[in-house]
Amino acid sequence: MIRSPTPLLNTKLKELPKNTTKRDLTAEAAALEPHHRWFVTLPLFHANAQYYCFASAIRVGASVAMTASFSASRWVEQARELEVTHASLFAAPIRMILARTPGAMEPLKLEHVWYAQNLAPAHHQEFGQLTGVLPRQLYGMTETIAIVSYDRSQPPRPDRIGRPLPGRDVKLLDPVTRDEVTGEAPGMIAVAGTRGKDLFLEYLDDTVTTSRSFLTDDSGIEWLLTGDLAKSDEIGDLSFVGRVDDVVKVSGENVSLTEVEAVIAQAPGVLEAAVIAAPDPIRDFVPHAYVVARSGAKELDIDSLSTWAEQNLAPSARPREWHIIDELPRTSVGKIRRFKIGASES
Template sequence: MSTWAEPVSFASAWDRAVSGRADETFLIFETPSGDVSRWSYGDFDEAVDRVAGTLAALGAEPGAAVHLALTNSPTFVAVWLAASRLGAWIVPSDPMGRAPELAGHIDRTRPAVGLCAGARAGTYRAAVADAGRSDLSVIEIDEADTTLALFDAPPLAAAERPEPGLSDRAAVMFTSGTTGRPKGVEVTQANYAFAGKVMATAAGLAPDDRQLVVLPLFHANAQYYSFASAIWTGASVALMPAFSASGFLPAAARHSATCASLFAAPIRMILARGGPVGDLRLRHCWYAQNIAADQYSTVARWFGCRPRQLYGMTETIPAVLTDESADPHHTSMGRVSVGCAVDVQDAAGYSVEPGVVGEVVVGGEPGVTLFAGYLDAPDITAASFRDGWFLTGDRAPRDDTGRHYFDGRRSDVLKVSGENVSIVEVESTLAEHPAVLEAAVVGRPDEIRDEVPVAFVVAADPSAAPSVSELDAWCTERLAKAKRPVAITLIDELPRTSVGKIRKFLLTERAAAASP
């Protein structure tokens, strides 16, 4: 099992970075209009104290929650660090979420303070009302603001700072909810620090590195893999307000970024809408989820480095599998990250042999190297573990060298006439077609075969889209009969959550509605 001999809190990791790197750059922020602001570690720490003073005056005491419905902004980062310093905890929600979703988060976490953009205050205040929280102090901000002038209470004095404990809650992050009710993942002070330590080691991060952050800050990827690792190392971060496919590489060049983190979907968007640029300093880029071989080759050429796949969840804290810089394989999630514990097990909890598909399980100490549990859900938390191993629900084989290869979720296996069919295999086959940008496959009930695969495909070039018959022939040449989609639909784009996960339940509904 994974242990950490000398754990530290996230608050102390930030303090250490400020002490050692006070005059060095911490944050660069580019507003939507293109204006750029910079802060050293010392400068930003002063802003953190101002924010902490205001939050404390509004009731954000140790153990209290602070709700954030903000896009990428200096305010988000300052509130996150200020809450950590106060021993409070953040609840980051999708800033574009609808009132019912936001109300659910507010009702379940009972925050002392809520922050939203003034431009979306109507939706946010409706959510506050729906949650029955007329007492909630709400701060409306301009997400492009770089002065943080609204935080005008006396700064938190060093003598007033509490000492957060390792197991103190630092955040509750709700799962995306593509299926079922979102679960609130409890993240501790030690968790954030451990994420920074592991991810800095895996990336070989140094103080002169600069992370480019384009993914949303309310999601674990940007927090764990980019910000926490930069703070652990004393490196800097270039924060963009949002992801832009055509603007990603120009931003990386403009801000001299050396490291980045993406998903497969944004990479495909970059390939479809972007292009190579000069003066890049990128030496490293993480990505999650598979891309096709030709896509990998092109992106490696454009980026000037070979991106490395990883695997992790909000619950696992760091990415517990990371590919290595010396010889990354585009189809592999990599090997077990230093400091982590991963096994591949069968349904009875026994380790499977190399080449055999099993469930990826993660070992560790809850609240230190693994999440602390699910918010107000002890039964669900208990059911997510078996003999001390966290059950991810993801399937993979591993080879003799310890490389792991994603084979889908437990729910990503169809039973076609009694035969197991991996959705991932079918999707990968379709995505390998040179005219296909990406594909998603779902199951559709069938009276004869129980269920059958149905595919939705996005063309790489909509003006030269492949025909359905061409894709049928492609699959016939490469897949056994049970694995071939019974229907293929060309669509403009796949429905996604704000962090790029495919909303497959919408495709399942569409497939069922089109059933003959």
């Protein structure tokens, strides 16, 4: 459990400060105005609902429409019925919506969609056509309280989390040495801030994990070590790579399991995929893929999946084993519990 500042859901509008805050910047980033309406389908204990949607709505006087739970097959019709203009999701629920929405469905007319974690280019375009607006990727986590960065590209790109918001200081660190990385090498995202203000206070009753999550530099600045990897391009735009433990060495080459999953999810007949790193006596680790078929699709053929991987993935990233399963284990916000897949394999 994460102990953070007082939840914004309990803050009355008249008590909000009049100076510019990160809630103002979040509302501005989403071009939010009083006549707009957020569509919230993810749990309220998560930063996505509290800080990205509710807090920005409170700031500008917009409204929020909520559902009791997330339904991929009903998401489009619920959004239409509730007359929403803005939505915020993760990549995995977006892929589920695409797979379970009839192709003849009339597109929505949303004005803004946030999403977190990587979407493949084809899914990015397809969801944009379904909602009426290309989704825009952001980066943040419950521990960072508010949004850290977002893609400002026009049109939005599927592979960018962009540059930090004003007032957000970010640097990329080597996960082992904690030295700042240079060039386009991936590094762990570190976010500067003050605990209990614009960073979480602590993990409840877990001082060891809390201590490991922060680094104080020689200037006395405290940095949250997020455990997420990103790369920076020549203009400072960041691209999300995955969790530190989602990037593995295969024959000496770095392979992002998150990126492999995004490619496999585009294969014909595939609803979603999870990839784990399996020990290998020669290559250190090799990818093993677990794939869920789209509803109504023909039975998946492992030979066809292998061919797809050969055509779309580098040799080191191609799964050495394929498993067709009924569903993937998930958290309450739709993230894949990859460690449970590994446990089921052993």
